[in-house]
Amino acid sequence: MIRFEQVSKRYEGGHEALSQLSFHVAPGEMAFVTGHSGAGKSTLLKLLGLIERPSHGLIALDGQSLAKVGRAGIPKLRRRIGMVFQDHRLLMDRTVYANVELPLVIGGIAPAERGRRARAALEKVGLLAYERQLPASLSAGERQRVGIARAIVAKPTLLIADEPTGNLDPQLAVEIMELFAEFQQVGTTVLIASHDLPLIKRMKKRVVVLDHGRLVADIAAQEVL
Numbered sequence: 001m002i003r004f005e006q007v008s009k010r011y012e013g014g015h016e017a018l019s020q021l022s023f024h025v026a027p028g029e030m031a032f033v034t035g036h037s038g039a040g041k042s043t044l045l046k047l048l049g050l051i052e053r054p055s056h057g058l059i060a061l062d063g064q065s066l067a068k069v070g071r072a073g074i075p076k077l078r079r080r081i082g083m084v085f086q087d088h089r090l091l092m093d094r095t096v097y098a099n100v101e102l103p104l105v106i107g108g109i110a111p112a113e114r115g116r117r118a119r120a121a122l123e124k125v126g127l128l129a130y131e132r133q134l135p136a137s138l139s140a141g142e143r144q145r146v147g148i149a150r151a152i153v154a155k156p157t158l159l160i161a162d163e164p165t166g167n168l169d170p171q172l173a174v175e176i177m178e179l180f181a182e183f184q185q186v187g188t189t190v191l192i193a194s195h196d197l198p199l200i201k202r203m204k205k206r207v208v209v210l211d212h213g214r215l216v217a218d219i220a221a222q223e224v225l
């Protein structure tokens, strides 16, 4: 599903954020990427979403090299990837429903189909009853669920999340992580950047550890104690 081969990333004027990173993620696998602040977690996810490009190395998604995806091909690629951010990035002047529907509007899906899919996504995150509300009237955990519904509404094969529980209290954080695990159970590949080690350990999934841009440990789910 995901293949990184000797990937390095140097930001303009900066030092190397990722150094010769190689790892694979199988279809349907769920893995965490962890490491200290500045270790390169966000950079790794940005390379997958083509928000950034690598300086060296190969990144492939479902066997397709991302280097071959030009500017015009980015929207199509992004439809295969659902992205969740720490700060949810919802449009605060649109309803919950409109936020979740947005990727389908951009994708040119017909209105009736959009309604069906957006409501199914909201139902999956337990927020169907909130569809007419504005995000401001929701709690932090609920807003993050709306962000997740928006990420999965176009049925991506890969779900990536950057510190999705960073702003939540521990109980809500567990609930959000369990929601991600549910998407894995129905076949979605899930990759989550997080520095919350107690939470990661609790989830018992594969853990990839970065340190100054290098992969220093890759712990299989069965080995997480």
Ligand SMILES: Nc1ncnc2c1ncn2[C@@H]1O[C@H](COP(=O)(O)OP(=O)(O)OP(=O)(O)O)[C@@H](O)[C@H]1O
Residues within 6 Å of the ligand: 011, 012, 014, 016, 017, 035, 036, 037, 038, 039, 040, 041, 042, 043, 044, 195
């Ligand atoms: N746009 C950028 N321009 C220059 N340097 C950057 C840029 N984005 C990130 N960096 C640098 O790259 C390194 C890795 O950053 P990255 O955000 O990937 O780390 P992180 O592990 O996600 O950190 P955090 O947990 O604090 O979010 C850091 O040294 C950071 O300062």
